Amino acid sequence: MSKIAIIGGGIIGVATAYELAKLGEEVILFEKNYFGSGSTFRCATGIRAQFTDEANIRLMKYSVERWEKLEEELGFDISFRQTGYLFLATSEEEVEAFKANIRLQNRFGVPARLIGMDEAKEIVPILNTEPFLAGAWNPEDGKANPFKTLFAYLFRARELGVDAREHTEVIGFEREGDAITAVRFRSNGKVGSVRVDAVLNAANAWAPLINEMAGLSRDLIPITAYKHQLVKTEPLEPGQAEPLVCPPSWNDAYIIQDGEDGGIICGAGIEHKAKGLDDYEPTYDFLRGVLEYAVRIAPPLRYAHVVRQWAGFYAKTPDSNPAIGRLLDNFYIAAGFSGHGFMMAPAVGEAMAGLISKGRSKVPLDWEWYDPYRFERGELRSSAFQIG
Ligand code: FAD
The missing domain is CATH 3.50.50.60 (FAD/NAD(P)-binding domain)
Incomplete structure (x- = not known):
């Protein structure tokens, strides 16, 4: 030993x-x-195998299989739910890129597929389908309570x-x-x-x-510490935006409904290099920016109160x-x-x-x-x- x-x-x-x-x-x-x-x-609680290269897809396919058994193995509720990830395309080129990613993901057993906006609306009732052409959907992706x-x-x-x-x-x-x-x-x-x-x-x-x-x-x-922030709304009725929903071309903006309290967590790639490794100060430009994206993705969010904003580090390699x-x-x-x-x-x-x-x-x-x-x-x- x-x-x-x-x-x-x-x-x-x-x-x-x-x-x-x-x-x-x-x-x-x-x-x-x-x-x-x-x-x-x-x-932001998200778990996905929808990556765009073999190494990360294979690692995450395995990790999701471990997540599926983790509650039983550890003997505690960790609120793991396979509520999916839905990426949304805003151009024909992006639809083609999604198709290529899906082919790669399918090769390693990840059941992602391209879906139309009618199906997307069924999955995410508050979604604004109008700006989007198609979605890359993997129902086995999900979320858990950190x-x-x-x-x-x-x-x-x-x-x-x-x-x-x-x-x-x-x-x-x-x-x-x-x-x-x-x-x-x-x-x-x-x-x-x-x-x-x-x-x-x-x-x-x-x-x-x-x-x-x-x-x-x-x-x-x-490794550089980038300040990545999130905003959370008051609780919404469950089932409104359970998957992580993200149009990557909108500055990687995303929304995901908290699996427990029903609040909508909103993120985006509006990043700042942290001033130091204790710089957790949330910023107003993020609050404004992320809510503009969130409301474009899901217009009813216009009426939801924001109850929290916080920052952490994306510890980024090149x-x-x-x-x-x-x-x-x-x-x-x-x-x-x-x-x-x-x-x-x-x-x-x-x-x-x-x-x-x-x-x-x-x-x-x-x-x-x-x-x-x-x-x-x-x-x-x-x-x-x-x-x-
Ligand atoms: P950390 O959780 O950062 O732990 C490192 C620890 O080391 C710290 O607690 C620190 O105090 C300790 N430490 C440092 N120096 C010392 C020392 N000298 N002695 C002792 N201890 C020390 N990831 C996902 O997979 N899905 C998501 O949806 C997601 N969303 C995110 C949203 C935000 C806003 C942020 C900020 C991150 C997100 N991430 C997400 C990234 C994820 O949070 C991190 O990749 C993950 O938590 C890293 O875990 P870790 O254990 O490597 O690091």
Whole structure:
């Protein structure tokens, strides 16, 4: 049994801790704030296999299969619902692109299909069909509650012996050659140190700082924190916009009805580079901009009150694909999820646990595609389609 330290108590760190504990490893999980306080509790809840490249489609097909069984496995309600994703085309060229994406998705078993606007209206009663020509629809995509999911993983991880510490910040490492031998941390004003056999950097937007602590360049994995915001309306009658609905050509704007309280969550690609890693200030230009898109997608939203607006980080890499793999002898990374980390967590957590514990995993994760050293080699992947 090895002792493995995980830095970052978001969904990726917590899911990996659980999977490692299932494999019989001893795990210590560090979170500098409270669990979920990074991007995870700020996310839009969306889960989809409708990507536009083989690596992300295969990974997400597997992840959705894990999501389908997660409530039963963890023994908690996580409000996972397969309410679909509906992408909407505004031009003939986009319809052709949707058709090509659907062919690729179908090749890997994702049951997406092109639908007309009558069917789209049946699925989303408040939809304004007039601007759109067709929809790419996958009924197996869906959503889940990030709070319940993280706490379900955390509960089971602790039950399996994971030492999960909140308000405990990792501040450095001790190294012998290429290997990290100990993690130094600060908690309640006191500094401590623990010997470890391996370390996973699951700090997402903060990951470059952790890499630097390990003696690597901060720019090796160029992750930039972009402020991504959401607005939520008062509750609407259930069933009005259950799928995530998105016309990508409208600045990736989207709406999705919260599966529990019925409020409509509205997002868009109106992004700002964060002023710092504590810059969670919502902005007025986003509020105005996102509501203009939301009302064009679903006109009845004109009459809905906005009850909340919040911001979090899309921890973005240059190709919007995460960095997943080994960085040094016993130092690993799974970070830079660029807006997809929640949906990918069941698959990535299992894959990382397999890699760290056994050197392999049965998860269909294309290690070469997500290779963390690709940026240094200047080998960018095709940009992952990036919305919640
Ligand atoms: P995080 O949740 O950010 O966790 C990293 C943790 O590391 C943080 O809690 C931080 O405090 C901790 N940490 C940092 N430094 C240290 C240190 N030195 N010591 C200890 N701990 C440290 N994804 C989807 O899949 N679907 C969506 O619909 C979706 N919508 C989104 C909407 C918004 C508005 C935002 C902001 C994001 C959205 N995302 C979505 C992205 C998703 O939230 C993230 O990709 C995911 O939560 C990343 O999880 P993580 O565990 O990698 O990172």
